[in-house]
Amino acid sequence: MVDLSREDVIEAAARIAGAVVRTPLVPASIRGRNLWLKCECLQTGGAFKLRGASNRLLALDAEERARGVVAFSSGNHAQGIAIAAHRLGIRATIVMPADAPALKVEGTRANGAEIIFYDRMTESREAIAAEIAASSGAIVVPSFDDPWIVAGQGTVGLEILEQCAEAGAGEPSVIATPVGGGGLASGIALACPNSRIVGAEPVGWDDMRASIAAGEIIPVGANPPPTLCDALQTPRVSPITFSILDNRDATIVSVSDSDVGKAVRWAWNEHKLVVEPGGAAALAALLSGKADVEEEMVVVLSGxxxxxxxHARLVA
Structure with missing residues (x-):
């Protein structure tokens, strides 16, 4: 088990300074309670993933950079890796599911990455990436099962603390965030030790919820249902992310497609924010009553x- 600490997140923030933007912390209100929206949907590349990707690739030495990188992702990590690799002149290959949203495929390809498609129901993206790495020498960069990635995602939490302090709000008692593999949630947990972590996963893909309840990693079951939350379709969480969230007694809830659709619509109608379904999962948990709304809490809109x-259909 990799030992990660808040210091790793602080070091990541220094490493990626200038590579990511400081996204807005927007005041909002739900059921008469004031809270904050951390808008990672406005990050370069459209999601928080550039943080971890930049931290991992900037930490590579010259010899490692020359070998190139290979990653697997439904889109947001793919784009983060593609952007970071393009900036550093690193060759990037991305293993993406054949049903990945066209917008994410186009964004990844536009940044120069080579894309290899696979069937997420019958093929293993990890196995494909491992084969590519074995034949090419490229370094595998997972989307969440990597200490550099987790530390990079945790910089969202450091920004939240800075921005809350600047607003005179103090540290948030609760931070709610979407959960796929748990890289973002666990990174924030490291960065914000005094805040309770609430995570939200799609129904049928709620393996972090099941794992924490069981005290051990429980993968997604056979034939999981379709979900609008393509960014959160992770079949198995990692020991790194599970351990951090389990030790912090994180609360994880599951949300339906109907819940996230309403959240996407709410974000647009109330704040003119374009949020993807997976990025709206934590907001969906609050709006649906699956998680409690608490005064001055922070909700991460992750993509x-x-x-x-x-989007037009969901907000109509």
Missing amino acids: GNIDPAL
């Missing part, structure tokens, strides 16, 4: 890469 036609 905004949504097909325009789908």
